[in-house]
């Protein structure tokens with residue numbers, strides 16, 4: 001039984017952290033002519049209506065996309081992401097928020113391919129409807145970890161895997177580290193992006209140790225904190241990127257510092273950019 005529904009959280013600060021990074025990774029893949037593959041293991045519904053009751057319940061988008069929506073001073077690196085959000089809202093009101101598979105669909109070229117998997121039946125059906133007429137996109141009702149086994153390595157031999165779990169099970173961190181180890185054995189040269197919530201220093205240190213123990217190299221870690229560590233909710237979130245593009249660390253540091261200044265609550269938190277493992 002899945003308890004998490006992204007409907008309640010769409011456009012929150014975690015989305016506004018992960019989706020610009022996703023956008024930059026896909027734009028980097030677009031730099032080369034050869035086709036690539038994008039796998040979204042925990043895909044959600046693709047497009048979220050923020051005017052619906054579930055989004056209005058906690059109005060999480062208020063501390064996320066709403067804080068960026070009207071800004072006209074965003075750094076150049078953030079603009080492609082905001083352009084995608086704005087393209088969903090041609091009338092100028094921030095009502096629809098694009099999830100990761102829709103962001104990817106906007107960025108891939110005719111030669112590229114997406115597989116999006118989702119375990120919630122209702123959400124998966126919605127995503128299938130959204131992409132029904134796009135032959136570049138395949139949507140499957142499937143467990144995200146099975147999806148890694150089923151789809152890697154891809155025939156394109158280049159591309160990106162987003163693992164964006166809802167972390168609604170205990171020991172999800174250990175499960176993800178194990179899944180990454182196996183996926184990386186199948187496909188060593190792929191780019192992997194893995195989102196995680198900052199659930200406490202001990203949990204995160206354990207996760208970092210598990211990742212190091214996989215022996216995987218070129219592991220870059222980003223974190224964005226917008227609340228004090230003793231806040232009643234998670235103070236921030238992180239993203240692990242394996243095989244990032246050239247200079248991704250320095251470019252994203254600037255972007256994340258700007259995001260922190262836009263999203264931080266009363267100046268709390270900060271940004272972390274570190275290599276967990278290099279070449």
Ligand SMILES: C[S@@+](CC[C@H](N)C(=O)[O-])C[C@H]1O[C@@H](n2cnc3c(N)ncnc32)[C@H](O)[C@@H]1O
Nearest residue numbers: 006042043044099100118119120143144164166
């Ligand atoms: C954080 S949301 C994904 C959001 C989406 N990646 C985005 O950025 O728009 C996590 C999703 O994973 C789904 N999910 C939970 N467990 C899963 C599993 N084992 N395999 C695939 N999907 C799963 C949930 O139903 C939820 O839609």
